[in-house]
Amino acid sequence: MTTSLDPAAVIAEFIDAVAPYDPQPDAAPVALLGLRTARGDEMFTLSDHVIRAMCRALASYRDPEDRGECVGCGGRHLDENLHCKNCGRLHGILGQVIADHARRVAASDDGNAPSEPA
Ligand SMILES: [Zn+2]
Known part of the structure; x- marks a missing residue:
């Protein structure tokens, strides 16, 4: 304001x-x-x-910039994309999608995504 x-x-x-x-x-x-x-x-x-x-x-007041705490570092400054300004961790749906993808890639020894539907 x-x-x-x-x-x-x-x-x-x-x-x-x-x-x-x-x-x-x-x-x-x-x-x-x-x-x-x-x-x-x-x-x-x-x-x-x-x-x-x-x-x-x-x-009950919440600062418009308050988007919660980073689950990684506990930082309180997430940008509008829920991207932690301190440690770079992504939150929200996009962060979840990226984390899930990273887990699937890591779980696949030969580099193929194992649970990918054909
Ligand atoms: Zn963080």
């Missing part, structure tokens, strides 16, 4: 969107969230309902 974000506005909008569904709207706030950005300081008092919703939202 290249457009500038206003985190305080986003948080305020989140609270506005979630707070109406608070089953205990009169309960005391349970959390105080401070935010300091170039735009200044903001404080948000959060009810139990809102802070739980915020935690769930954060927990």
Whole structure:
């Protein structure tokens, strides 16, 4: 995302969107969230309902670049072709096809693919 974000506005909008569904709207706030950005300081008092919703939202977030971990080296940077940038291992269907082919070739002593249908 290249457009500038206003985190305080986003948080305020989140609270506005979630707070109406608070089953205990009169309960005391349970959390105080401070935010300091170039735009200044903001404080948000959060009810139990809102802070739980915020935690769930954060927990379910996944970075668009996050394509899982490499099973080879544990690296976390797979490119859009599920190719590990650290060790070069391929994942996904293409990686599986290549790995299966390599196994068939390796299993064939004389170089002929043994299980190839005629
Ligand atoms: Zn790797």
